[in-house]
Amino acid sequence: MDATRIVAAGSVGLAGMVWGWLPLRFLLTGGNSGFGILLALLGVILGAAIVAASVLVYRSDIATRGVARIAGWHALGIAVLGLILGLVELYAPGSIPLFASADIILASAFAHLLIGYNDVRQIRADELADRTQRLDVLSQVLRHNLRTEAQLLLGHADDIQRSETVDAARAGADQVQQSAESLTALNQKVGEVYWAMEFDAADASPTPVGATLESVAAQYRGDADVTVDCSCSPEASVAAGERLERALGYLVDDALVGNTASPEVTLAADAVEDKIELSVESRGGQITDGERELLDGDADITQLNHSRDIDLWVAQWITNAYGGQFHIVENTPGSRIELRFPRVSV
Numbered sequence: 237m238d239a240t241r242i243v244a245a246g247s248v249g250l251a252g253m254v255w256g257w258l259p260l261r262f263l264l265t266g267g268n269s270g271f272g273i274l275l276a277l278l279g280v281i282l283g284a285a286i287v288a289a290s291v292l293v294y295r296s297d298i299a300t301r302g303v304a305r306i307a308g309w310h311a312l313g314i315a316v317l318g319l320i321l322g323l324v325e326l327y328a329p330g331s332i333p334l335f336a337s338a339d340i341i342l343a344s345a346f347a348h349l350l351i352g353y354n355d356v357r358q359i360r361a362d363e364l365a366d367r368t369q370r371l372d373v374l375s376q377v378l379r380h381n382l383r384t385e386a387q388l389l390l391g392h393a394d395d396i397q398r399s400e401t402v403d404a405a406r407a408g409a410d411q412v413q414q415s416a417e418s419l420t421a422l423n424q425k426v427g428e429v430y431w432a433m434e435f436d437a438a439d440a441s442p443t444p445v446g447a448t449l450e451s452v453a454a455q456y457r458g459d460a461d462v463t464v465d466c467s468c469s470p471e472a473s474v475a476a477g478e479r480l481e482r483a484l485g486y487l488v489d490d491a492l493v494g495n496t497a498s499p500e501v502t503l504a505a506d507a508v509e510d511k512i513e514l515s516v517e518s519r520g521g522q523i524t525d526g527e528r529e530l531l532d533g534d535a536d537i538t539q540l541n542h543s544r545d546i547d548l549w550v551a552q553w554i555t556n557a558y559g560g561q562f563h564i565v566e567n568t569p570g571s572r573i574e575l576r577f578p579r580v581s582v
Contacts, residue, residue: 241300244307249290251314251345256283258338275339282342286310289349298356301436305359306352313348317341367433370553374429377546381422388415428482428550437559440475442580445512449503452484460492460499468505474512474577476558483554484516486547487573491518511576519570523548528564548573 259279262272293303321337332340389412396408446466453462474480484503491501502517531548552562555575565572 238300241294241303244300244304245290245294247307248293248310248349249287251310252283252286252290252342255314255338255342255345256280256287259283259335259342262333262335272333272335276335279335279339279342282339282346286342286346286349289346293353298360302356302359305356306349309348309352309355310345313344313346313351314341317344370429370433370549373546373549374426377549378422378426381546382419385415385419422546425486425546425550428479429546429553431479432550432553432557435557437475437557439477440558441477442473443476443478443480445472445474445505445514448481448484449505449514452481452488453503455485456488456492456501460488460501462488462501462503465502465504468507468512472505472507472512473580474514474560475580476560476577479554480558480577483551483575484514486551487516490523490547490551491516491520491571493522507579508576510579512579514575514577515572517568517570517572523564523571523573528566531562531564551575 256279259276260283262276263280293306296303298306317340321332321340324332325337392408392411392415395411396405399405399408445468446464449464449466453464456462488501488503492499499520500518502515504515504517506513506515527548531552551573555562555577558577560575560577563574563576565574
């Protein structure tokens with residue numbers, strides 16, 4: 237059982253019963269005003285509607301965080317009107333009958349319940365749009381990469397068949413192995429994308445910045461001159477997780493694409509207010525304006541207009557999944573990508 241979901245939906249239903257009881261009591265005790273009876277009936281109906289809505293919300297397919305958000309809007313509606321009515325009561329005691337005050341609060345609570353539902357529905361629509369974008373990226377990039385690897389494999393197979401020496405055949409087999417490793421790495425990246433779609437930022441955990449940067453640097457020092465510049469305190473941590481290291485690794489991979497002459501990459505961390513900014517910078521890296529526009533959402537993905545690889549996308553989605561910010565710095569020599577995460581205490 238989901239305790240958070242029960243508490244959130246239960247608070248809505250309980251409020252409907254408590255506030256709905258006041259106009260119901262007015263009816264049961266024989267209210268003799270026709271208009272008062274009409275107001276009381278309205279309050280009873282609103283209270284019953286709120287109780288029914290709490291059951292429907294609990295049994296719906298809305299995620300628990302969405303149910304909690306709806307309950308928050310509902311509580312806000314009660315709190316705001318309750319405060320105003322409380323001030324009115326202090327100014328003019330007894331000026332508004334108790335059941336009428338309950339009616340006003342119930343009307344506000346019901347309205348805010350609808351506002352909360354629409355808010356959650358809009359969030360779900362945005363999430364679906366984001367999911368659609370990710371699937372479009374996957375479709376275009378995967379089709380491109382798989383077609384390229386298939387052509388390479390066919391070419392390597394043909395080279396092996398035509399080889400006249402064992403060494404030539406072995407060289408072809410090595411090329412086949414490299415293509416297979418590329419496909420395996422691509423499969424892992426696809427897994428990262430689906431993980432990012434489902435991960436809840438609330439589940440992020442403290443992740444040490446210095447140790448993460450050093451671990452990434454150690455993986456690439458055999459292929460490039462990788463330096464670490466961490467101006468934060470050694471114990472500084474951000475709200476992230478183990479995939480932060482992979483995201484930084486994908487950024488280093490991208491910085492090294494076509495940067496074979498003297499590959500140099502700098503991994504840095506700086507404290508910026510209540511956040512920590514991680515950056516990956518390379519003077520030999522190249523991020524085109526078209527690719528930056530795709531990642532920033534300023535251009536649409538098509539068969540002819542898509543990213544050269546999926547590395548930057550995966551890094552961006554992992555960052556977003558942890559509640560961080562992904563930014564490509566413009567007008568800088570080479571490439572520089574900054575990731576900002578909330579700073580947390582261990």
